[in-house]
Amino acid sequence: ELKVEQNPLFLSMQEGKNYTIYCNYSTTSDRLYWYRQDPGKSLESLFVLLSNGAVKQEGRLMASLDTKARLSTLHITAAVHDLSATYFCAVGNTGNQFYFGTGTSLTVIP
Amino acid sequence: EAGVVQSPRYKIIEKKQPVAFWCNPISGHNTLYWYRQNLGQGPELLIRYENEEAVDDSQLPKDRFSAERLKGVDSTLKIQPAELGDSAVYLCASSGDGFFLEQYFGPGTRLTVT
Numbered sequence: 001e002l003k004v005e006q007n008p009l010f011l012s013m014q015e016g017k018n019y020t021i022y023c024n025y026s027t028t029s030d031r032l033y034w035y036r037q038d039p040g041k042s043l044e045s046l047f048v049l050l051s052n053g054a055v056k057q058e059g060r061l062m063a064s065l066d067t068k069a070r071l072s073t074l075h076i077t078a079a080v081h082d083l084s085a086t087y088f089c090a091v092g093n094t095g096n097q098f099y100f101g102t103g104t105s106l107t108v109i110p
Numbered sequence: 111e112a113g114v115v116q117s118p119r120y121k122i123i124e125k126k127q128p129v130a131f132w133c134n135p136i137s138g139h140n141t142l143y144w145y146r147q148n149l150g151q152g153p154e155l156l157i158r159y160e161n162e163e164a165v166d167d168s169q170l171p172k173d174r175f176s177a178e179r180l181k182g183v184d185s186t187l188k189i190q191p192a193e194l195g196d197s198a199v200y201l202c203a204s205s206g207d208g209f210f211l212e213q214y215f216g217p218g219t220r221l222t223v224t
Contacts, residue, residue: 097158098143098155101152
């Protein structure tokens with residue numbers, strides 16, 4: 001079974017600061033997803049990364065994928081309070097099975 | 111475009127009672143997933159359908175859980191009888207054809223078993 005680990009599990013950061021969330025996975029995968037979940041709400045798709053070296057950016061969030069290292073990062077630039085949420089990475093395999101990480105709970109402090 | 115619809119949004123039942131959740135995926139999406147999300151954890155796949163066929167139900171506790179997807183559209187997930195440990199959020203997601211397989215999630219059903 002594919003294992004997906006995220007770190008940190010909890011992140012408290014001040015507005016305006018930068019930080020990176022890491023997602024490691026245990027076996028070869030050809031696709032990686034990042035989702036956002038607000039408290040009591042469902043998951044919202046942020047990024048889909050399909051190839052080694054893929055980089056995608058949306059606003060203050062940038063995601064990258066290194067398939068050789070089995071690592072994806074979600075970089076937050078100049079955090080604002082609206083980014084407070086839980087962020088999940090999910091890895092898909094060739095059997096179309098998806099495995100989610102445990103999530104990173106982000107709190108941005110004014 | 112309408113998103114994934116789930117009902118009910120909340121359900122409180124006593125243990126040993128049955129419960130059912132309903133999901134209507136995005137129109138045209140052939141793949142439908144049911145996940146269970148425990149508090150503070152990521153979603154865990156219970157079952158995946160391709161049209162009407164359940165192609166991955168390896169994580170579905172078959173002694174008490176059942177699911178169906180009639181006509182390859184709506185789906186129902188049932189628990190009978192419910193146990194205290196079944197308290198969780200049950201999420202339905204759907205995806206279309208193609209390599210991306212990006213999943214779109216419904217709002218979920220929060221189940222509390224007392």
